[in-house]
Amino acid sequence: MEQKTMKALVYHGPGEISLDDVPVPHIQKPTDVILKVTLSAICGSDVHIIEGHTPVKPPKIVGHEFCGEVVEIGSAVKKLKVGNKVAVSCIAYCGECYYCKNNNHVHCIGSDAACFGTQGNLDGAQAEYIRLPYAENYSYIIPEGMTEEDVLFVGDILSTGYYAAKKANIKPGDTIVVIGTGPVGMCAMETAKLFGPAKIIAVNRNQERLNYALECGIADIGLNPKKVDVVEEVRKLTDGHGADCVIEAMGIEQTFTTAIEAVKVGGTVSTVGVYSQPFLLQMQNYWMKNLTLNWGFVTVEHIPALIKLIQGGKINTKYLITHKAPLNDIVKGYDVFKNRKENCIKWLITPYER
Ligand SMILES: [Zn+2]
Ligand SMILES: [Zn+2]
Structure with a gap:
């Protein structure tokens, strides 16, 4: 590649980020691919990093939700070709170890395995280019007729939402509660529909976000804890029993407790909040409720299925995209996204404009 430096959003320590000039990544191992990032997004986890809540060693290029175009391939790369546009998992994994073989990719022990742009050695995607180790394990060619916007979220928040919904044990006709109507909660509601619930009750203190979930048609009822007693309202809506399943997508004490209290005896609580x-x-x-508690970090083995579901029109997450601007504006993007200005749900990043 002729270009020697590129623009990238670099984390320098709690509260300190800047758009810097950094070296362009290059192929280091035969299974590597270099991707030109054509679309990426800011995630709530990125905010946890830049605020210093997630221990990450600076300097670090942040970002793990992205799509891109293959511009260089290592000698062992067989399926991907220069020019392919791909959707990518937020986790790079070896595909060979015990953890990979059991679909716990985030625990992969491969030397280059990590979630992009967080802990571990890998730089992130809020840059012009990114290096993908073991690229063929988790890069999926975007099908003909689909755009980056269609599939951008499959690698992280949509996989997380789907994981939460799947782990909630939803059965046809169930009444489910989703606590948190941020991007992950919205993805959980979107994918919960696949399991046939009769009613989806959304819970959030932010009335605009609650209204938006109702407007997007992913929730049937909205409950705001600032206005009503959520547990009591859920009981009223379920003949006094409580919800069949509760998905918790916030990750704080209050919402976790509400989830446990709002679920019926014998129900399931599924939580993907970052505590x-x-x-x-x-x-x-609570112990006598005989409930099932499922929790965990996203697993990424469902990405191909999610792409097919989007392609088939069964799920759609485009309503999450409220903002889109080139990499040039990313520092402003963090301010808008983090502080929920302009009702921002997702801030998308297009390539740097010179
Ligand atoms: Zn994320
Ligand atoms: Zn592995």
Whole structure:
């Protein structure tokens, strides 16, 4: 590649980010691919990093939600060709180890394995180019007729939402509650529909976001904890029993407790919130509920299925895209996204404009 330096959003320590000139990545191993990032997004996890809540060693290029065009391939790359446009998992993994073989890719022990732009050695995607180690394990050619916007979220938030919905054990006719109507909560509602719930109740303190979930048609009822007692309202809507399943997508004590209290006896709570603070749980109040608790970090094995579901018109996440601007404006993007200005749900980043 002729270009020697590129623009990238670099984390320099808590509260410190800047758009810097950094070296363009190059092929290091035969299974590597270099991708020109054609579309990426800012994620809530990126905000956790830049605010110093997720321990990441600076300097680090941030960003793990992205699509791109293959511009260079290593000698062992067989299926991907220069010019292919691909959707990519947020986690790079070897595909060979015990954890990969059991679909726990985030625990992959490969030397180059990591979630892009967080802990570990890999730089992120809020840049002009990115190096993908073990690229063929998790890069999916975007099908003819589909755009980057169609598939951008499959590698992270849509996989997370789907994981949450799948782990909620939703059965046809169920009433489910989704706590948190941010991007992941919205993806959980979108994919929960695949399992046939009769009613989806969205919960959020932010009334605009609640209204938006209703407007987008992914929730049937909205409950705002600032206005109503959520647990009581859920009981009223379920003949006094509680919800069949509750998906928790916030990751704080209050929402976790609400999830446990709003679910019926014998129901399922599925939580994908990123918990940054410890808390006490009054187990004596809950153990007799005989509930199932599922939790965890996104697994990325469903990306091909999610792409097919989008292609088939069964799921759609385009309503998450509220903002889009070139890499030049990314620092402003963080401010708008982080502070939820202009009702921002997702800030998308297009290539740097010279
Ligand atoms: Zn993310
Ligand atoms: Zn592995």
